[in-house]
Amino acid sequence: MTSISLKGVTQMYGSECAIHTLDLEIASGEFVVFLGPSGCGKSTLLRMIAGLEQVASGRITFDEVDVTSTPAAKRGVAMVFQSYALYPHMTVSQNLSFGLRMTGHPRKEIARRVERAVNMLKLGDYLQRKPAQLSGGECQRVAIGRAIVQEPRVLLSDEPLSNLDAELRSSMRVEIAALHRELGNTMVYVTHDQVEAMTLADRIVVLNDGRIEQVGTPDEIYRLPKNVFVAGFVGAPKINMLSGVVVAAGSENGGLSLRLPSIDSIPLAPMHVPVRSGDKVSVGIRPEDIAIDQSSKLHMLVSFVEQIGGATNYFGDVGKTRVRMSVSGAVHFSAGDRIPVRFAAERFHYFDADGQRLTSEAARA
Amino acid sequence: MRAHREWHETLHRCVPYAFLTPAMLLIGTFVLLPMISALLISFSEYNMIEAPRFVGLEQYRRLVSDPFFWNALLNSLLYLLVVVPILTFAPIFLAVLVNRRLPGIAVFRAIYYLPVVTSLVVTGLMWKWVYEENGVLNFILQKLGILDDPIAWLAVADTSLFAVMAVTVWSGMGFYMVIYLAGLQSIPKSLYESADLAGVSRVRQTVFITIPMLQPYIALVAVISSIAAMKVFEEVFIMTNGGPLSQTETLVFFVYQNAFVEFDMGYASAAGIALFVVTLALSMINLMLSRGSPNTGITMYR
Numbered sequence: 327m328t329s330i331s332l333k334g335v336t337q338m339y340g341s342e343c344a345i346h347t348l349d350l351e352i353a354s355g356e357f358v359v360f361l362g363p364s365g366c367g368k369s370t371l372l373r374m375i376a377g378l379e380q381v382a383s384g385r386i387t388f389d390e391v392d393v394t395s396t397p398a399a400k401r402g403v404a405m406v407f408q409s410y411a412l413y414p415h416m417t418v419s420q421n422l423s424f425g426l427r428m429t430g431h432p433r434k435e436i437a438r439r440v441e442r443a444v445n446m447l448k449l450g451d452y453l454q455r456k457p458a459q460l461s462g463g464e465c466q467r468v469a470i471g472r473a474i475v476q477e478p479r480v481l482l483s484d485e486p487l488s489n490l491d492a493e494l495r496s497s498m499r500v501e502i503a504a505l506h507r508e509l510g511n512t513m514v515y516v517t518h519d520q521v522e523a524m525t526l527a528d529r530i531v532v533l534n535d536g537r538i539e540q541v542g543t544p545d546e547i548y549r550l551p552k553n554v555f556v557a558g559f560v561g562a563p564k565i566n567m568l569s570g571v572v573v574a575a576g577s578e579n580g581g582l583s584l585r586l587p588s589i590d591s592i593p594l595a596p597m598h599v600p601v602r603s604g605d606k607v608s609v610g611i612r613p614e615d616i617a618i619d620q621s622s623k624l625h626m627l628v629s630f631v632e633q634i635g636g637a638t639n640y641f642g643d644v645g646k647t648r649v650r651m652s653v654s655g656a657v658h659f660s661a662g663d664r665i666p667v668r669f670a671a672e673r674f675h676y677f678d679a680d681g682q683r684l685t686s687e688a689a690r691a
Numbered sequence: 692m693r694a695h696r697e698w699h700e701t702l703h704r705c706v707p708y709a710f711l712t713p714a715m716l717l718i719g720t721f722v723l724l725p726m727i728s729a730l731l732i733s734f735s736e737y738n739m740i741e742a743p744r745f746v747g748l749e750q751y752r753r754l755v756s757d758p759f760f761w762n763a764l765l766n767s768l769l770y771l772l773v774v775v776p777i778l779t780f781a782p783i784f785l786a787v788l789v790n791r792r793l794p795g796i797a798v799f800r801a802i803y804y805l806p807v808v809t810s811l812v813v814t815g816l817m818w819k820w821v822y823e824e825n826g827v828l829n830f831i832l833q834k835l836g837i838l839d840d841p842i843a844w845l846a847v848a849d850t851s852l853f854a855v856m857a858v859t860v861w862s863g864m865g866f867y868m869v870i871y872l873a874g875l876q877s878i879p880k881s882l883y884e885s886a887d888l889a890g891v892s893r894v895r896q897t898v899f900i901t902i903p904m905l906q907p908y909i910a911l912v913a914v915i916s917s918i919a920a921m922k923v924f925e926e927v928f929i930m931t932n933g934g935p936l937s938q939t940e941t942l943v944f945f946v947y948q949n950a951f952v953e954f955d956m957g958y959a960s961a962a963g964i965a966l967f968v969v970t971l972a973l974s975m976i977n978l979m980l981s982r983g984s985p986n987t988g989i990t991m992y993r
Contacts, residue, residue, distance in 0.1 A: 378884050399890035411881035415903040425889025428899065476889060 327354040328388050328479035328512050335384035337370055344370050345536045357506050357513045361523040362533035368516045369484055376482050377401045404473035408485040410465045412457040418468050419453040422475055443471040463494045483515045520560050532556050554681035557610045563639050563650040566611040574603045590645035595671035600684040610675035613652035619668035626667045633657050733960035750961035762937055763945035771920045774856050778863050778916040786871035804865040815929030818858045845931050848938045855939050858926050867912050874908035914977045921970045942966045
């Protein structure tokens with residue numbers, strides 16, 4: 327098991343800065359997921375840890391030993407690639423043992439490691455097949471097997487499930503989680519799929535435009551997003567982000583409400599507000615924090631309904647404000663209906679004009 | 692209504708043939724027709740002035756007993772044995788070399804490709820001067836102390852054919868390099884990165900990843916270069932004119948000599964048919980060998 331530390335790491339492509347001065351600590355045996363949109367620098371960061379790309383400046387240490395200029399082969403890392411990167415002219419068995427054979431490992435040792443990987447990933451039936459004769463899921467298991475026979479200090483994965491269909495992705499997620507429990511080594515995993523990140527990670531590193539937006543457990547990332555980007559990127563359907571001015575609104579609801587550019591104003595919870603009257607803020611409201619309430623004065627005009635099994639997503643307008651609402655259970659309304667809705671004000675997320683979270687300890691206590 | 696639909700369907704069926712007609716006409720006129728006429732002429736005696744006279748298999752009988760034909764055939768086969776392996780394998784290493792991301796590598800690629808786009812007449816003349824007794828090659832070899840006395844490379848029986856072969860290799864290398872370069876660039880980079888992480892050396896990566904992945908390209912180059920080797924003419928015509936003492940006379944040159952110098956069209960056609968049979972046989976062997984090769988499809992996963 328190995329701890330990883332990145333200190334002041336940057337990466338440049340010509341004059342373009344791909345990774346801005348970045349610090350990150352990954353604990354020994356931790357499963358860390360880099361999450362972010364395409365082009366945010368997550369794969370670049372992973373490749374820098376692997377040694378496949380040199381850093382422009384900064385230091386990378388493994389167990390406090392500087393590996394910044396150590397070649398990839400000597401870092402003791404293995405990587406699972408998005409494209410699997412299996413050798414098409416070799417059988418599964420040859421693919422698994424290739425690296426070990428080429429680096430002069432004793433035959434018995436190779437057999438032991440390959441057998442362990444084969445048993446762990448249930449590859450016994452495919453050993454004599456070539457990659458072209460395997461399905462996507464089988465290829466991915468071989469790719470993982472080829473990485474673990476190296477017995478790496480750190481196992482890196484670059485969007486390993488993105489080429490698989492939804493059902494296979496879900497079952498492979500379970501397998502990867504089980505594999506981490508069994509191997510116990512440090513794993514760094516890149517994905518743009520928030521479900522993968524939320525289900526697999528001990529900690530998630532949310533990246534955007536070459537910068538870390540937030541590092542935290544999946545629960546922290548979801549419940550306490552540090553800024554508008556994280557709040558918007560994590561969660562499906564996307565969080566509702568309403569910008570307006572805080573105004574005094576009488577004693578009935580603790581004195582404050584959010585006035586939106588449209589005619590609507592939304593009451594704010596008296597005990598949980600880190601803002602004052604006159605503040606310009608953005609309020610983030612998760613779709614599941616909006617409920618149908620017959621007693622509410624606010625109404626949502628439904629324009630689109632999405633049934634996703636256990637829940638129903640409604641898309642529509644409250645006044646002139648676009649709103650997404652997620653309600654558990656079956657569909658009760660259809661496009662064109664007006665639904666009375668209530669915003670769970672005690673669960674609002676407040677962000678300042680720069681998009682940074684306004685904290686109130688009381689708010690999330 | 693039904694008649695209209697039938698007419699429409701007939702028209703629909705004819706459309707592909709309409710598109711194929713121009714190509715079929717061209718191929719028919721300039722390839723198929725001459726081939727058939729060569730086959731017919733090979734059974735006759737024909738000097739391009741008098742009408743052809745049917746002689747049955749006489750020209751083939753002549754061919755079998757002609758030492759110059761056997762000499763030309765052997766020279767062509769020797770050409771094949773020496774030039775094809777070099778042109779099949781050497782460009783791989785050249786391609787690996789120029790596939791690196793080095794500054795100015797595009798200039799090197801262009802330089803290596805230059806002989807391919809240069810007329811063989813020009814390169815033939817150039818190399819003829821290089822091979823002269825007072826040419827550059829002798830000058831360099833003497834300066835390096837490898838030779839004491841200059842050699843007339845194209846005039847000496849032992850060296851002339853190999854000297855011509857060297858020109859074929861030199862002028863073809865760039866073309867095959869480009870084919871391999873395309874092959875190399877179709878190999879996913881992640882295969883090498885995965886090997887890098889496992890600590891596999893660059894040499895082993897070339898032997899165990901690059902060359903097996905290039906196998907379909909190697910088969911292609913082997914076929915193309917074999918056919919090209921059997922058809923060698925310009926280099927011989929420009930540099931040696933088949934000499935000295937027919938030492939560099941190849942099969943195509945033999946056909947040319949009999950057809951357009953001796954005006955013995957029947958005999959030249961019979962030699963042409965023999966060349967066709969040999970080339971066909973070689974292509975079949977190549978095809979069989981490449982079909983038997985292990986699957987290295989570039990589209991790898993389903």
